Amino acid sequence: MSEAVTRIQVGGTAGSDPYEVLVGRQLLGELAGLIGARAKRVAVIHPEALAETGDALRADLAEQGYEAIAVQVPNAEEAKTAEVAAYCWKALGQSGFTRTDVIVGVGGGATTDLAGFVAATWLRGVRWIAVPTTVLAMVDAAVGGKTGINTAEGKNLVGSFHPPAGVLCDLAALDSLPVNDYVSGLAEVIKAGFIADPAILDLIESDPQAARTPGGPHTAELIVRSIKVKAEVVSSDLKEAGLREILNYGHTLGHAIEKNERYKWRHGAAVSVGMHFAAELGRLAGRLDDATADRHRSILEAVGLPLHYRYDQWPKLVENMKVDKKSRGDLLRFIVLDGLAKPTVLEGPDPAVLLAAYGEVGE
Numbered sequence: 001m002s003e004a005v006t007r008i009q010v011g012g013t014a015g016s017d018p019y020e021v022l023v024g025r026q027l028l029g030e031l032a033g034l035i036g037a038r039a040k041r042v043a044v045i046h047p048e049a050l051a052e053t054g055d056a057l058r059a060d061l062a063e064q065g066y067e068a069i070a071v072q073v074p075n076a077e078e079a080k081t082a083e084v085a086a087y088c089w090k091a092l093g094q095s096g097f098t099r100t101d102v103i104v105g106v107g108g109g110a111t112t113d114l115a116g117f118v119a120a121t122w123l124r125g126v127r128w129i130a131v132p133t134t135v136l137a138m139v140d141a142a143v144g145g146k147t148g149i150n151t152a153e154g155k156n157l158v159g160s161f162h163p164p165a166g167v168l169c170d171l172a173a174l175d176s177l178p179v180n181d182y183v184s185g186l187a188e189v190i191k192a193g194f195i196a197d198p199a200i201l202d203l204i205e206s207d208p209q210a211a212r213t214p215g216g217p218h219t220a221e222l223i224v225r226s227i228k229v230k231a232e233v234v235s236s237d238l239k240e241a242g243l244r245e246i247l248n249y250g251h252t253l254g255h256a257i258e259k260n261e262r263y264k265w266r267h268g269a270a271v272s273v274g275m276h277f278a279a280e281l282g283r284l285a286g287r288l289d290d291a292t293a294d295r296h297r298s299i300l301e302a303v304g305l306p307l308h309y310r311y312d313q314w315p316k317l318v319e320n321m322k323v324d325k326k327s328r329g330d331l332l333r334f335i336v337l338d339g340l341a342k343p344t345v346l347e348g349p350d351p352a353v354l355l356a357a358y359g360e361v362g363e
């Protein structure tokens with residue numbers, strides 16, 4: 001695929017404003033157009049790891065006449081807390097941020113989740129723009145308007161649906177990403193492959209080592225295909241009334257592991273184990289054929305993602321899964337596959353079947 005800019009439209013149905021996800025290089029020139037002339041102030045929320053990027057962006061926006069501030073937040077999940085959100089609200093308050101002003105979230109999914117949440121809550125909602133800098137944030141977190149923070153009780157338990165005004169995926173940002181973070185993002189790419197676009201799986205399987213690097217022959221195509229999967233789903237079901245739940249494939253156990261690890265595991269790594277579990281659950285529930293279930297293990301392993309977690313933690317994981325947002329009362333609900341690219345909901349599986357599926361995952 002050429003490196004020309006790809007534009008993917010999101011939303012525009014069900015009452016939400018449409019916006020575009022741009023994928024390419026040197027996209028920051030698009031930022032001022034998205035911010036617009038009505039804004040006087042811009043807050044650039046960025047993680048510590050991207051201090052230089054955040055400050056360069058602030059300086060650039062200041063040169064263009066905006067009152068620009070940079071708000072530095074901790075790296076990774078440490079940013080997704082009520083305390084850090086309050087720190088951002090304070091920075092906005094002190095700069096006199098009004099309803100026509102704009103937040104720019106630059107960073108991985110943790111930063112864009114936080115920045116979107118701050119935008120959703122400040123003055124009951126201001127515009128925001130996502131500039132994702134990890135694979136995971138480009139293909140998933142920055143698209144679709146789910147914003148939020150974690151609490152001690154669970155992952156993403158506080159949040160809001162608040163779509164961005166635009167998403168700029170500058171592929172050059174991926175060059176500085178540590179390989180573990182790059183690979184972690186592939187979990188959501190592979191998820192998109194299993195739930196909706198198996199061509200993604202074929203591309204990765206054709207050269208798993210190349211799929212692990214930003215300079216791989218299929219990097220741009222994998223990112224664009226995954227964004228298209230997400231865009232199509234969230235455009236028809238922004239607030240997760242039904243279809244959107246398929247994007248949670250692998251997340252019921254994945255989030256339970258993240259909480260168990262006090263959010264020190266990368267999201268993609270936990271989702272990888274969660275997808276392995278969902279595949280085994282689908283197989284044992286008589287839904288998923290052996291070949292597709294086995295394909296989960298082979299592709300996740302081939303790119304270096306984990307398949308296993310501690311067997312002795314199962315009782316705690318069951319407790320953690322109860323607060324999953326797909327639960328209804330005491331009913332646990334999982335996304336499983338009826339076959340390749342045929343996601344469906346499995347409600348209230350027999351606890352013995354759940355344990356048997358975890359028997360394949362636990363070590």
Ligand SMILES: NC(=O)c1ccc[n+]([C@@H]2O[C@H](COP(=O)([O-])OP(=O)(O)OC[C@H]3O[C@@H](n4cnc5c(N)ncnc54)[C@H](O)[C@@H]3O)[C@@H](O)[C@H]2O)c1
Nearest residue numbers: 047049075076108109110133134136140141146176177267
């Ligand atoms: N809102 C959604 O729909 C959605 C979807 C998927 C995941 N998520 C959330 O996304 C988060 C995970 O995002 P992630 O995997 O991007 O991890 P992350 O945001 O934690 O980033 C990983 C690390 O990489 C650093 N980093 C980011 N970009 C960099 C770059 N270009 N170069 C060097 N370092 C860089 C970050 O500061 C951090 O230390 C989780 O909190 C997850 O819940 C949200």
Ligand SMILES: O=C(O)C(=O)C[C@@H](O)[C@H](O)[C@H](O)COP(=O)(O)O
Nearest residue numbers: 140144146155156244247248251325
């Ligand atoms: O966009 C969605 O919907 C998803 O479920 C995408 C997931 O990859 C993402 O991790 C999301 O944040 C999970 O949402 P949650 O509602 O389970 O917290």
Ligand SMILES: [Zn+2]
Nearest residue numbers: 140188267271
């Ligand atoms: Zn996810």
